[in-house]
Amino acid sequence: MSVWDWEFTFADVLPQLLQVIHVTIGATIGAFAFALVGGLILALGRRSQKKWISWPTYGFIEFVRTTPPLVQLYFIFFVFPDLFGVALPAIVAGILGLGIHYSTYLSEVYRAGIESVPQGQWEAATALNFSPVQKWKSIILPQAIRPVVPVMGNYLIVLFKETPLLAAISVGELLGTAQSIGSSTFRYLEPITLVGLFFLLMSYPASLMIKRLELRLDLNRK
Amino acid sequence: MVETQDANALTAYNIQDKDPIVKYREIKKAFGDTEVLKGIDFDLYPGERVAIIGPSGSGKTTMARLLMTLEKPTSGTIEVDGRYLWHKEVKGQLVPADEKHLHEVRGDIGMVFQHFNLFPHMTILKNCTEAPVKALGLSKKEAEERAKEMLDKVGMLEKAKDYPASLSGGQQQRVAIARALVMRPKVMLFDEPTSALDPETVGEVLQVIKDIAKQGDMAMMLITHEMSFAHEVADRICFFDEGIIQEQGPPSQVFTQPKTERLQEFLKRFHMNGSS
Ligand SMILES: Nc1ncnc2c1ncn2[C@@H]1O[C@H](COP(=O)(O)OP(=O)(O)OP(=O)(O)O)[C@@H](O)[C@H]1O
Ligand SMILES: [Mg+2]
Numbered sequence: 001m002s003v004w005d006w007e008f009t010f011a012d013v014l015p016q017l018l019q020v021i022h023v024t025i026g027a028t029i030g031a032f033a034f035a036l037v038g039g040l041i042l043a044l045g046r047r048s049q050k051k052w053i054s055w056p057t058y059g060f061i062e063f064v065r066t067t068p069p070l071v072q073l074y075f076i077f078f079v080f081p082d083l084f085g086v087a088l089p090a091i092v093a094g095i096l097g098l099g100i101h102y103s104t105y106l107s108e109v110y111r112a113g114i115e116s117v118p119q120g121q122w123e124a125a126t127a128l129n130f131s132p133v134q135k136w137k138s139i140i141l142p143q144a145i146r147p148v149v150p151v152m153g154n155y156l157i158v159l160f161k162e163t164p165l166l167a168a169i170s171v172g173e174l175l176g177t178a179q180s181i182g183s184s185t186f187r188y189l190e191p192i193t194l195v196g197l198f199f200l201l202m203s204y205p206a207s208l209m210i211k212r213l214e215l216r217l218d219l220n221r222k
Numbered sequence: 223m224v225e226t227q228d229a230n231a232l233t234a235y236n237i238q239d240k241d242p243i244v245k246y247r248e249i250k251k252a253f254g255d256t257e258v259l260k261g262i263d264f265d266l267y268p269g270e271r272v273a274i275i276g277p278s279g280s281g282k283t284t285m286a287r288l289l290m291t292l293e294k295p296t297s298g299t300i301e302v303d304g305r306y307l308w309h310k311e312v313k314g315q316l317v318p319a320d321e322k323h324l325h326e327v328r329g330d331i332g333m334v335f336q337h338f339n340l341f342p343h344m345t346i347l348k349n350c351t352e353a354p355v356k357a358l359g360l361s362k363k364e365a366e367e368r369a370k371e372m373l374d375k376v377g378m379l380e381k382a383k384d385y386p387a388s389l390s391g392g393q394q395q396r397v398a399i400a401r402a403l404v405m406r407p408k409v410m411l412f413d414e415p416t417s418a419l420d421p422e423t424v425g426e427v428l429q430v431i432k433d434i435a436k437q438g439d440m441a442m443m444l445i446t447h448e449m450s451f452a453h454e455v456a457d458r459i460c461f462f463d464e465g466i467i468q469e470q471g472p473p474s475q476v477f478t479q480p481k482t483e484r485l486q487e488f489l490k491r492f493h494m495n496g497s498s
Contacts, residue, residue, distance in 0.1 A: 124340075124341070127292070129328050130353060131321075131356075132321060142343050
């Protein structure tokens with residue numbers, strides 16, 4: 001057996017992997033979009049003056065953050081149907097599971113961003129008679145999000161790298177596909193290596209882009 | 223009653239012919255155990271310019287912040303143009319105001335802060351149009367016309383497209399004044415508008431405030447440590463100490479014949495005691 005089989009790589013492995021790339025990318029985008037919205041809702045819920053909102057929100061965040069995402073994925077995929085009688089398609093359960101998990105991370109990011117907005121900005125917004133909703137939309141969130149965009153970007157990359165977890169609930173994403181190629185051909189080297197390369201090729205440029213974004217978003221730049 | 227006719231006053235007519243635009247009644251404010259305001263009764267008349275002076279920590283800022291709804295009184299009432307600010311009247315009873323009520327009444331009040339508090343993510347023009355569009359419901363065009371007029375008034379129109387970070391402190395404060403004016407409040411609060419500025423830029427901001435005081439009929443409450451400025455601009459001086467108004471009257475009287483010992487002591491520091 002040769003060490004690296006080019007023919008196998010290009011004729012079998014690559015085409016099969018290319019067919020499922022969209023699953024990995026789609027799950028990443030879907031889960032991240034979910035987390036961007038969910039994280040904001042959790043962050044606002046946690047800040048609420050009403051204890052019956054802020055306490056359960058806090059409890060939820062802590063619970064989700066401190067349990068493994070794989071357990072949560074299993075829960076949504078295997079236990080939900082028993083509890084509620086609805087079986088979610090694997091990809092939906094996967095996006096939901098990762099989305100919820102990353103919502104709790106992003107809620108912390110939003111929180112840090114919101115806390116970085118100086119008190120004077122809130123006061124100026126009140127003095128100009130913005131309604132609470134307008135205050136958040138026009139004044140607070142734009143300033144809160146700007147400095148944390150790079151951190152959010154990093155979470156996007158981490159999330160992307162965690163999508164292989166979805167293989168565990170039978171989502172046909174990259175790593176799961178590579179593994180099944182391996183188990184049917186008894187060759188793991190090429191498929192697994194290609195998957196690794198693919199993640200590298202996506203993550204590295206993304207992290208460079210985040211660096212550039214960081215510079216562009218700096219408000220103190222004159 | 224306070225006498226506000228004064229040879230120095232900029233306002234020619236007798237201000238107190240009208241009903242007060244702002245009435246503080248028995249206003250108290252405590253932070254935890256410390257009572258900062260110990261019962262304020264204060265009237266501000268339409269178009270009147272009142273300077274609030276007094277030592278640090280005496281409660282001047284707190285008094286203004288209560289009117290701007292940035293702080294809630296512990297007890298007492300404030301009326302703005304005949305409506306309670308912190309209360310609603312429901313079947314003849316006063317109940318605590320909700321955000322909707324505050325929003326309605328607060329529209330009559332504007333404030334200029336010590337640290338300007340411009341919105342750093344918006345251009346100068348946007349700083350001045352965002353609130354009129356979002357809070358007053360003006361069209362973008364109307365808001366821009368108003369904003370440009372006010373920016374012109376404070377001499378900042380050329381900077382309309384710039385961001386706050388590129389301006390000096392004095393320029394930022396002039397923009398902050400324009401931004402507050404665009405809302406056309408009936409009462410404008412200035413909380414030490416020049417005390418965070420480099421000495422070189424204090425003059426330009428004071429000049430802008432003087433110009434505004436000369437025009438229009440907006441009532442002004444000026445918290446300041448600039449005594450000669452207060453003397454020049456104000457119809458009335460209020461001396462604050464230990465959480466109450468210790469003495470008030472027209473500048474000529476307050477600065478030259480202070481009645482209370484506290485005020486005499488206070489003015490000595492500014493070399494404005496009557497004997498000097
Ligand atoms: N949010 C707050 N929490 C606790 N104490 C406060 C708060 N705001 C003000 N104080 C206290 O209330 C007192 C009055 O403060 P205030 O800012 O009204 O004084 P001031 O007359 O404006 O003083 P200065 O001339 O220094 O601005 C001070 O002792 C201050 O420490
Ligand atoms: Mg103060």
